[in-house]
Each structure stands twice: as C-alpha cells, then as structure tokens.
Amino acid sequence: MDIDSMDLYCFVKVAYQKSITRTAHHLHLTQPALTSRLQKLEAKLGVQLLLRSSKGIKLTEEGSLFLKHAIRILKELNAIETELNKLQEGYNTIKSNH
C-alpha cells in the first residue's frame, strides 16, 4: 500500500481545518501539491475520503473512519520519537555520571 506519515498528517490537518488552501499554507505546501497528495491517498485506499466544494471540505463516512486510524498512527509515531529520545537521554546521563 505504501502510505507515508506525511499523507496521514496532511489528511488529518485538512479534516480539522476543512480547507485545503489553509492547510497547504500551514504545511508550507502549495495548494496543487496538497490536492495531488490527497488525490493519491484516496487512490491508494481506493475510496473517497473528502467531499470538495467551493465552500470547503467535508469528510465522507470513509474519511471519518480513516481519520480515527490516522490519528492513532500519528500518536504511535510520536510515542516512538519520545521513547527513543528518552533512551538516548539515558545514555547521556550514564556517560555524564563519571
């Protein structure tokens, strides 16, 4: 399937902000780049996640389902970083205790 964490992050942000334009700014991307990313994510999953209109963005049922999982995965990724950092700090503490 090959989904990357940036895909998830982009989708979650768009889901919350309900706007591709605004989210693109926040992520330091252009609108077309973000549009393309979201289209490809939907293609990979084989489902439509977003309902686009000139008013903004709404989630489909599949989108809502995906959102829950995406958030869980992003939390898991954060946990990895945190735990790896702790492990590193542990070593440094040992090193500096001589």
Added chain:
Amino acid sequence: MDIDSMDLYCFVKVAYQKSITRTAHHLHLTQPALTSRLQKLEAKLGVQLLLRSSKGIKLTEEGSLFLKHAIRILKELNAIETELNKLQEGYNTIKSNH
C-alpha cells in the same frame, strides 16, 4: 519525519529474518536497495536500529523498541483496509438488494 509503511514493513521483516539478503529476496528488492532503505530509516530516527555483521543482523535496544511500535502501526494499517472494505461491501449489498 516522514516514515512510510514500506520502511516499517522492511524493518519488521529484517528483524524477524535477521538477514538483509534474504529479506530483500522476499520483498523483490535488491540487497543494496534494502540496505539504503534501512540506512535512511535510521538516519530519519537518528538512532541505530540494527547491528550488522557477516553473520547477519541483530537488533539494538532501540531496534527492539522500534519493532514493537512498527508492528502496532502495521496492524493499524491492516485494520484500515479491512474496515474500508467492509464499508464498501455494505454499499454493494444495499445496491444488490433491489
């Protein structure tokens, strides 16, 4: 950070098989391609995950920690696919019920 699911899958496979060569074959990749992927994963995380030797592969402490999270994320990704498929089947059932 930008980690993709293929990174996780590669790492988990290598962790279990304890060999880059063998895993590369199973994943239909060449050895250098897999090596490069693993190196970049370690670079992204800023930690060493694997201990390489001519005998094969062992996990570092960080590697073991990462493995647990990686497995959890892959399960979560599987769950997404399963649930999305169920949703689609649901629609088809409704459609065919006329």
Added chain:
DNA sequence: TAAAGTTACGTTGCGCGTAAATATC
C-alpha cells in the same frame, strides 16, 4: 468577481538496479 479546488506541465530529488568494493569467517 472572489475564493475555493483542480489540471497541465516542466524540473528536481529520491529510490531503485547494476556493478564494484569491503569485511569476516
């Protein structure tokens, strides 16, 4: 016509495979 999203297109960087190098038993 303004503000949202999308399509078209050229460029660049990343991931791959082939080939050569290195290390350890």
Added chain:
DNA sequence: GATATTTACGCGCAACGTAACTTTA
C-alpha cells in the same frame, strides 16, 4: 574464497511549484 553488507553511479518516476483553468456563491 564464500557469504554477508556497503558504496558508487546512472536512470526513471513521483512530488513539487508555477501558471492556467474550473466552479460556485
């Protein structure tokens, strides 16, 4: 020397940005 991993290098595709297009309120 056989078997493991790594480095070097060239190529192709995927992701980006700019610019033009489309839609709807």
